[in-house]
Amino acid sequence: MPETLDNLLAETRDRLKAAGIESAALDARHLVSGLLELALAALVTRGREPVSDEDAARIRAAVERRAAHEPVYRILGEREFSGLKLKLSKETLEPRPDTETMVECLIPHARRIALKKGSCRIVDLGTGTGAICLALLDAVLDARGLGTDISEDALATACENARRNGLAGRFETLRSNWLEAVNGRFDIIVSNPPYIRSNVIPDLEPEVKFHDPAAALDGGEDGLNAYRAIASDAGRHLEPDGVIGLEIGFDQKQAVTALFEAHGFHMLYAAKDLGGNDRVLVFEHDPAAPRV
Numbered sequence: 001m002p003e004t005l006d007n008l009l010a011e012t013r014d015r016l017k018a019a020g021i022e023s024a025a026l027d028a029r030h031l032v033s034g035l036l037e038l039a040l041a042a043l044v045t046r047g048r049e050p051v052s053d054e055d056a057a058r059i060r061a062a063v064e065r066r067a068a069h070e071p072v073y074r075i076l077g078e079r080e081f082s083g084l085k086l087k088l089s090k091e092t093l094e095p096r097p098d099t100e101t102m103v104e105c106l107i108p109h110a111r112r113i114a115l116k117k118g119s120c121r122i123v124d125l126g127t128g129t130g131a132i133c134l135a136l137l138d139a140v141l142d143a144r145g146l147g148t149d150i151s152e153d154a155l156a157t158a159c160e161n162a163r164r165n166g167l168a169g170r171f172e173t174l175r176s177n178w179l180e181a182v183n184g185r186f187d188i189i190v191s192n193p194p195y196i197r198s199n200v201i202p203d204l205e206p207e208v209k210f211h212d213p214a215a216a217l218d219g220g221e222d223g224l225n226a227y228r229a230i231a232s233d234a235g236r237h238l239e240p241d242g243v244i245g246l247e248i249g250f251d252q253k254q255a256v257t258a259l260f261e262a263h264g265f266h267m268l269y270a271a272k273d274l275g276g277n278d279r280v281l282v283f284e285h286d287p288a289a290p291r292v
């Protein structure tokens with residue numbers, strides 16, 4: 001007798017619970033629905049339907065990976081971000097729901113600039129899957145984006161994600177160490193750089209430290225290396241009425257603001273993430289500072 005969807009879902013939940021996975025019930029639903037390409041609601045409405053032996057074997061293999069603390073979306077190979085389906089690869093960070101805060105903060109600026117100038121040029125430094133830049137391009141039709149990264153694997157994945165989401169015509173990539181290889185000025189400079197202090201990385205949960213790439217996490221001794229590099233070059237690449245959006249760690253608002261103020265920027269506002277932590281800072285040129 002083949003398994004039913006109900007039985008397989010319960011077996012998955014119990015196996016994950018036994019492996020100490022706190023979100024066992026939720027993960028079981030996402031894994032099973034993702035692997036069978038079913039909507040979450042179908043798990044309820046189609047619970048009595050049989051699952052083929054082949055699909056049951058695929059699910060059981062995936063459950064063992066989750067039991068060993070591989071994140072659900074790494075196993076599925078893709079995740080949703082701001083309504084886009086993004087493929088993940090070895091050297092890309094899994095985009096986080098908190099980063100959607102950045103997209104929401106920057107959409108009004110991109111629209112304002114596109115309305116005024118007829119277009120809006122965006123550069124996303126450390127683009128990873130392309131998440132931030134592609135979500136902005138999806139929301140603002142007159143915007144064009146450049147995604148940069150130090151990782152060739154990430155750039156290839158970002159290009160593939162642009163193609164999958166019908167945004168390839170307005171998205172380009174460039175391998176660059178922050179702004180080193182970037183030419184010209186942009187209306188929006190955005191980055192979610194690595195910002196975790198090196199000595200904290202061994203204490204992160206296994207889902208993060210063993211599965212997100214180190215280059216996407218490690219911000220150096222004080223977590224601020226990338227902000228220093230970006231702050232020192234950003235003035236040469238920002239249009240006069242442009243903005244810079246930066247994702248930060250929950251305790252980095254003061255330090256990152258001081259760094260950017262020292263380079264002639266002024267903080268327009270800070271936004272909190274879904275958990276109430278400071279997560280996004282938006283800067284503009286300080287009108288009183290000399291232009292570079």
Ligand SMILES: C[S@@+](CC[C@H](N)C(=O)[O-])C[C@H]1O[C@@H](n2cnc3c(N)ncnc32)[C@H](O)[C@@H]1O
Pocket residue numbers: 091092093094095096099125126127128129130131132148149150151154176177178191192193194195215216217
């Ligand atoms: C925290 S991840 C953010 C990825 C993506 N923007 C997002 O929000 O999901 C940081 C990204 O910065 C890239 N990166 C690390 N060092 C870099 C460098 N020196 N220059 C450019 N990008 C770098 C990593 O490869 C990674 O893709």
